[in-house]
Amino acid sequence: MSDDDLRAYSDIVIDHFQHPRNAGPLDDANAVGEDRNPVCGDHMKLMLRIDADEIAEARFQTRGCPAAIATSSMATVVLTGMTVEDAARLKRQDFVDAVGGLPKAKIHCSVLAAAALKKALAHYRSQSPASQSA
Numbered sequence: 001m002s003d004d005d006l007r008a009y010s011d012i013v014i015d016h017f018q019h020p021r022n023a024g025p026l027d028d029a030n031a032v033g034e035d036r037n038p039v040c041g042d043h044m045k046l047m048l049r050i051d052a053d054e055i056a057e058a059r060f061q062t063r064g065c066p067a068a069i070a071t072s073s074m075a076t077v078v079l080t081g082m083t084v085e086d087a088a089r090l091k092r093q094d095f096v097d098a099v100g101g102l103p104k105a106k107i108h109c110s111v112l113a114a115a116a117l118k119k120a121l122a123h124y125r126s127q128s129p130a131s132q133s134a
């Protein structure tokens, strides 16, 4: 990716694209969600370790464009320490705002993080709900 290609992005996007936070597998994740953009084929896997309904750790693996990687990285930062209830309220636009906005043509790239989060929380809730409300 040349510097020219990155000029349309905010400094936050460039920073998270070039220095992704929390990238890599999370072996003891108890909430995992994946999403794939059917048009470009980009893919994100979000892994959360949730302890007593609070997100203790978040990691991601994304194969995609700078906007997809930056929103994935930022999502893990935003989610860490958040309650499951608050995380469930996050929308795609929250991730766009968190990275300082995205070029219009790249807004759709933030769908990966929002969709992967939704699936990860559904995965978490599908596991022994009684023990999670304790």
Ligand code: FES
Pocket (backbone or CB within 6 Å): 037, 040, 041, 042, 064, 065, 066, 067, 068, 106, 108, 109, 110, 112
């Ligand atoms: S171009 Fe595929 S997610 Fe950005």
